[in-house]
Amino acid sequence: MSLIKAEGLYAGYGGVDILRGTRLRVEADEIVVIVGPNGAGKSTAMKALFGLVPIREGQVEYMGEVITNRPAEQMASRGIAYVPQESNVFPSLSVLENLELGAYAMPGDLGPRLEKVFEIFPKLRERRQQAAGLMSGGERQMVAMGRALMIDPHLLMLDEPTAGLSPRLIDETIARIQEVNQLGIGVLMVEQNARQALAIANRGYVLATGENRYEDSGPALLANPEVAEMFLGG
Structure with a gap:
């Protein structure tokens, strides 16, 4: 299948x-x-x-x-998670808030999911309190992919x-x-x-x-x- x-x-x-x-x-x-x-x-x-x-x-x-x-x-x-090419982060929200929003409809503890994202994208752990809109294009792409991964x-x-x-x-x-x-x-x-x-x-x-x-x-x-x-x- x-x-x-x-x-x-x-x-x-x-x-x-x-x-x-x-x-x-x-x-x-x-x-x-x-x-x-x-x-x-x-x-x-x-x-x-x-x-x-x-x-x-x-x-x-x-x-x-x-x-x-x-x-x-x-x-x-x-x-199924989808990351569009444009407008794929909430620029005024922090990295952490963007990631948490990715799992808004998913029940359970977000800690293990966040840890998995931070293991793949270590820079996001360092920048988790930074506004996503102040990040570089590559960093914003990491945020967008990380948020998509929050639904497992x-x-x-x-x-x-x-x-x-x-x-x-x-x-x-x-x-x-x-x-x-x-x-x-x-x-x-x-x-x-x-x-x-x-x-x-x-x-x-x-x-x-x-x-x-x-x-x-x-x-x-x-x-x-x-x-x-x-x-x-x-």
Whole structure:
């Protein structure tokens, strides 16, 4: 049974389909990456899975349960966490307050969850009283990912987690994503730094105009000359 599986998705905005039969799946403990040119429907696919964009046709299953068009607010209780590319922290709140808000709907002691986040992101422990809005882009991304982990998710969905970061912070973010995955959490991410993302991916999807063009292991996609020429800059 796949962790999450989508088949034949048609979805978009204002009656215009951005996704045109898109399919994807994530198995338990996998890192799966969606790449493709701007406007390919990558972020739309993530939002459709999470209930933020209406699906006109097709089906989404999560751990064997059909969740097509379920409201986004129901996803956290099912163990799905989503980190959008923008507006992913509360800038006026402290790091600690941001993390605590991540578990607002989850009962129980937050201490063990906070400790797990601080182990993955030690800098957040040091900065826990600092306002998130005063942090660097890379640090804010850590806060956003940490807050998502506060629900103890089975699946972590990341939309462009390295956007706007320096090469050093890109490397650090990718390493933290691998560390999260090693905890047994499935990861599905859209990523503009396609080569680095595919290098750590169990599987990758290349989308173009809302359609699946290629699907293979990360290394196989990197080695595919057509994919490299058309979608990875040669």
